[in-house]
Amino acid sequence: MTLNVGIMMNVMLAKKCERYAGSPLAPEQGMTLIELMVGLVVAMVVTAAAFTMLITTQKATKANDQVVETQQNSRIAMDLLSRDIKLAGFGMTGPVGACATAIVPMDQTPAGVDGGPDSIRLLVPVGKSSAPAWSLENAVGGTASFNQITLPVGAVADMATEAGGSLTGAVVTIGGVATVSVTSVTGNSLNFASIPAPTAFPAGMPVYLLQCVTYSIGTTTAICSGDAPCLLRNGVSVADGVEDIQFAYACDGCNNAVNGGAADRIIDNQGGAAGFDQADFITDNAWNIAPMTPDTIRLVQVSIVARQTDSDQGLGEGMGAAALSPTALQVSDHNHAQGLFASGDFAGLNPPYSDYRRRVLTRTVETRNQRM
Numbered sequence: 001m002t003l004n005v006g007i008m009m010n011v012m013l014a015k016k017c018e019r020y021a022g023s024p025l026a027p028e029q030g031m032t033l034i035e036l037m038v039g040l041v042v043a044m045v046v047t048a049a050a051f052t053m054l055i056t057t058q059k060a061t062k063a064n065d066q067v068v069e070t071q072q073n074s075r076i077a078m079d080l081l082s083r084d085i086k087l088a089g090f091g092m093t094g095p096v097g098a099c100a101t102a103i104v105p106m107d108q109t110p111a112g113v114d115g116g117p118d119s120i121r122l123l124v125p126v127g128k129s130s131a132p133a134w135s136l137e138n139a140v141g142g143t144a145s146f147n148q149i150t151l152p153v154g155a156v157a158d159m160a161t162e163a164g165g166s167l168t169g170a171v172v173t174i175g176g177v178a179t180v181s182v183t184s185v186t187g188n189s190l191n192f193a194s195i196p197a198p199t200a201f202p203a204g205m206p207v208y209l210l211q212c213v214t215y216s217i218g219t220t221t222a223i224c225s226g227d228a229p230c231l232l233r234n235g236v237s238v239a240d241g242v243e244d245i246q247f248a249y250a251c252d253g254c255n256n257a258v259n260g261g262a263a264d265r266i267i268d269n270q271g272g273a274a275g276f277d278q279a280d281f282i283t284d285n286a287w288n289i290a291p292m293t294p295d296t297i298r299l300v301q302v303s304i305v306a307r308q309t310d311s312d313q314g315l316g317e318g319m320g321a322a323a324l325s326p327t328a329l330q331v332s333d334h335n336h337a338q339g340l341f342a343s344g345d346f347a348g349l350n351p352p353y354s355d356y357r358r359r360v361l362t363r364t365v366e367t368r369n370q371r372m
Contacts, residue, residue, distance in 0.1 A: 066308040067357060070241055074306035074361045077231045077239035081120075081215060082365045085300050088122040089369035091173030091210065099123040099212035101294040102370060105249060110286040114334035117217040117244045125173065125208035126162055133206035134159060136174070137188070141200035149174065150189045151207065159209055160185075171210040174201055179210065217245060227309050243358075244305035246332035248281035254296040261291050267298060283333045297370060303331050303362045311355035328353065331360060 031039075089102025098104070104121035108114040127133035137150040151159070156167065163170045172190065173179040178199060180192035216232045224230035224237045231242035253263030255270065271279020281301050287294050328337035336353070349356070 066310060070306050070308050070357065070359050073239050073241045074304050074359045077242045077245075077304050077306065078302065078361050078363055080231075080233065080238055081245070081302050081304075082363060084122045084124045084213060084215075085302070085365045086368055087124045088367060090123075090125040091176035091179045091208065092123055092369075093179045096123050096171045096210050097212035098214070103294050103297055103300070103367060105247060105285070105287045105294060105297075107247070107284055107286070108334070110284060112284060113338065114246065114284070114332070115338055116334070118247050118334075119214060119216040119245075120247055121212055121214045123210060123212050125176070126211045127206075127208060133208050135207060136201055136203050136205045139201065139203045141195065141197065143197055145194045145196045147194040148186070148189050148191050149201075149207065153188055156185055156188050156190065162209055162211075173208050173210055175205050176208070177201075215245065217242065229307075231304075239306075241306045241309050242304060243307050244303075244329075244331055244334065244336070246283075246303040246334050248283045248301040248303075248332055249285075249287070249297045250276075250281050250299035250301070251292065251296040252298045254282075254292045256291055263296065295370065297367055299364055299366055301332075301362065301364045303360065305329060305331055305336075305358055305360050307356040307358045311351040329358065329360065 085103070092102055095101075099121050102123050106119040106121065108116045108118050125133070134151050134155045137152050140146045140149055159170075159172075160167050167182045167185050167190065170182045171179060172182060172192075178195055178201075180195065182190050182192055184191045211234075213234050214232075218224045218230045218232045218237060219228055221228045223232065223235070224240070227237075227240040229241065229243040230237040231239040231245070250267045250270075252265065252267055253259075253261060255261065255268040258268040259266075267276050267280055269276075269280060270282060271277060273279060281299075282292075285292060287297075328335060330336075
C-alpha cells in the first residue's frame with residue numbers, strides 16, 4: 001500500500017510540472033552564456049557613455065572657468081590702466097621720480113614695428129588702502145603762510161609705507177591744489193617749503209602722495225608669482241595672464257601742419273582724412289622731440305591681450321591640448337609672430353601658442369588732467 005501511494009505521488013508531481021512548463025510559475029532555470037555576454041556588452045556601453053559625458057562636462061566646465069578668468073584678468077588690467085591714465089598729472093608741478101611729465105610713453109620699438117609689449121609711466125595720486133586719500137587733521141593757511149600739515153594718527157606711517165619706507169623727498173599734494181616736496185617728518189606732521197598766504201585749506205581736505213608708476217609685462221614665473229605672463233605695476237603683479245599691452249596716442253598741438261601747431265581742443269589730424277579716425281592715433285614714436293611731446297597727449301588707446309593661464313584641453317576624452325587658431329594676433333603695431341615673439345612666446349611656448357585662448361580688449365581713455 002505504501003509503495004502504491006509513492007508511485008501515485010510521483011505521477012501527480014510529473015503531471016504538475018508538465019502543466020506549468022513555459023508559464024511564469026515554472027521553476028527558474030538560470031541564464032545562458034549568450035544572455036550573460038549581451039548583458040555585459042550593454043552595461044559596458046552605458047558605462048562608456050556615462051564616462052564620456054562626465055569627462056566632457058568636466059572639461060567644458062574647466063574651459064568655461066578659464067574663459068571667465070581670462071575676461072576678468074583683462075578687465076582688471078584695463079580698469080587699472082584706465083584709472084591711472086585719467087588721473088595722470090594730478091597736482092603735478094614738476095618731475096617726480098622717473099616721471100618728468102604726467103605721461104611718459106615707452107613704445108617697445110619707437111622707430112618701427114613693435115616686437116613685444118609696450119610700457120608706460122604715469123604720475124598718479126596714491127591714497128591709503130582703505131580710502132581714496134589721507135586728510136588734514138586741522139585747517140591751515142589763510143592770513144599767514146604755512147610750512148607744515150598735520151595728518152590723523154597713523155597716517156604718516158601709512159603714507160611712508162606707500163612711499164617705500166621714507167617720506168623725505170616724497171611729493172604730496174593737498175587736494176591737487178598745492179603740491180610740495182616733504183623735507184622732514186615730525187610726529188604726525190609733514191614739513192616742507194613755505195606756502196604763502198592767502199592759500200588756505202579746511203580740516204578734512206584730502207592729501208595725496210604723488211608717485212611715478214610704471215606698467216609693463218612680466219614674463220617669468222618668479223616675478224609673476226607663478227602665473228606668467230602678468231601685468232606689472234612698479235614691478236608687482238596686478239593681473240595674471242596678461243601677455244601684451246599696446247598704446248597709441250592722439251594729441252592736440254603736436255602737428256605744426258594743423259592750426260600752426262597750436263592746441264585748439266581738437267585732436268590733430270594725422271591721417272589726412274576728414275574727421276577723427278583711427279589714423280589720428282600715433283604709434284612708434286619716442287615723444288621726446290617738439291612739437292610731439294607728452295604734454296600734448298589728449299587720448300590714449302589701450303589694447304590688452306590676456307590669455308588663459310593653462311592651455312585649452314578641448315572637450316574629448318583624450319588629454320591632448322585643443323588645436324585653436326594657429327594665426328598670431330595683430331594688436332596695434334605688434335604682430336605676435338614678429339620680433340621678440342618669433343623666438344620667444346609665439347615659437348617657444350610649451351604648450352604652443354595655438355593651444356591658448358586669448359581675449360583682446362581695447363579702450364580709448366581721455367587724459368583729463370592734461371586738458372586745456
